[in-house]
Amino acid sequence: MSERIHDNEPDTSEAVVRALLQAELPELAASPVEYLATSGTDNAMWRIHTDSGRDLDQLPLDALAADLGEAVATIARLEVDGGRARRPGERGGPLGPLLERLDRWLGSRSGTPPHSST
Amino acid sequence: MARLSEWNAPALIDVAEVRRLVAEAREVVDEPVVEGLVHGDLIPGNLLVDQGRLTSIIDWGGAGRGDVAQDLAPAWAVLTAAERPAFCEAVAASGAAWIRGRTFELEHAVGGVLYYVPKNHALGDVMARTLHRILTSS
Numbered sequence: 001m002s003e004r005i006h007d008n009e010p011d012t013s014e015a016v017v018r019a020l021l022q023a024e025l026p027e028l029a030a031s032p033v034e035y036l037a038t039s040g041t042d043n044a045m046w047r048i049h050t051d052s053g054r055d056l057d058q059l060p061l062d063a064l065a066a067d068l069g070e071a072v073a074t075i076a077r078l079e080v081d082g083g084r085a086r087r088p089g090e091r092g093g094p095l096g097p098l099l100e101r102l103d104r105w106l107g108s109r110s111g112t113p114p115h116s117s118t
Numbered sequence: 119m120a121r122l123s124e125w126n127a128p129a130l131i132d133v134a135e136v137r138r139l140v141a142e143a144r145e146v147v148d149e150p151v152v153e154g155l156v157h158g159d160l161i162p163g164n165l166l167v168d169q170g171r172l173t174s175i176i177d178w179g180g181a182g183r184g185d186v187a188q189d190l191a192p193a194w195a196v197l198t199a200a201e202r203p204a205f206c207e208a209v210a211a212s213g214a215a216w217i218r219g220r221t222f223e224l225e226h227a228v229g230g231v232l233y234y235v236p237k238n239h240a241l242g243d244v245m246a247r248t249l250h251r252i253l254t255s256s
Contacts, residue, residue, distance in 0.1 A: 062170075062201055065201035068172055080155045
C-alpha cells in the first residue's frame, strides 16, 4: 500500500477489506484481493480477483473520448437548484491551500512556485 | 513521459510555459459563464471503463453548481491530442469555455505535481501527464 498522505486517514487495510467482504459479499470473501495503486487520496481501491481488468492508460481511447464528451455535455445540461457551489480550484485536503497559494503566485508576475509543505 | 523517479523538484514544472498559458487565458474575451452541475474531478481514477467504453463516473462528493467548463478536464487529464477532437466535438464548448477549462486543469495539474510528485504518490504521475499534455497542446 502507498504511504499515508493525510492525517486521520481511515484504515483501508486488507483486514478491513476482508471484514467488509465477509459482511456484505460472503460469496467473495475467499477470493484473492489485491491493493491497487490508484490516485485516490481519501479512498482505496482493492481488486477482487474474479475477472481480469486493465489500466485505463493501456486502452484504446477513441470510443472513450466520444463517451466522455457525451457524458460531460449531459452533466452540464443538468439544472441544479440550490445546493452547494463548485468553484474552480476547490480541492479537498491539503491540496486546497496549496492551490490558493498557486493562484496568488500565478497572479503575480515573478517569483518561485509555492512549495507543497509550506 | 518521464517516470516519477526521473522528476526532481526544481524541474517539476516549466514555469515560463505555465505563465504563458495563464497570460493567454487572461486575454480571452469574457462571455457569460454557463452554469450547471459540475462533477469537478473528472480524472482517470474517477472513471470506470469496460471494453474501452465509459460505464460509470464515481466520486460525486465534491459536485455542485458552477462553471461547467470545469468538467472539460478529461480533454487533458485522460485523453491525448489524438482523441481530443472527438471529445471537443461532443461537448461543443465555446472557445472561451475551452480556454477556461484548460486553465482550470492547468492550475490543478501544477498544484498536483507540486504536491504529489515529491510524495511519490500515484496521482503525481497522473498530474505530470496532464500537465505535459496541456503544455504541448498549443
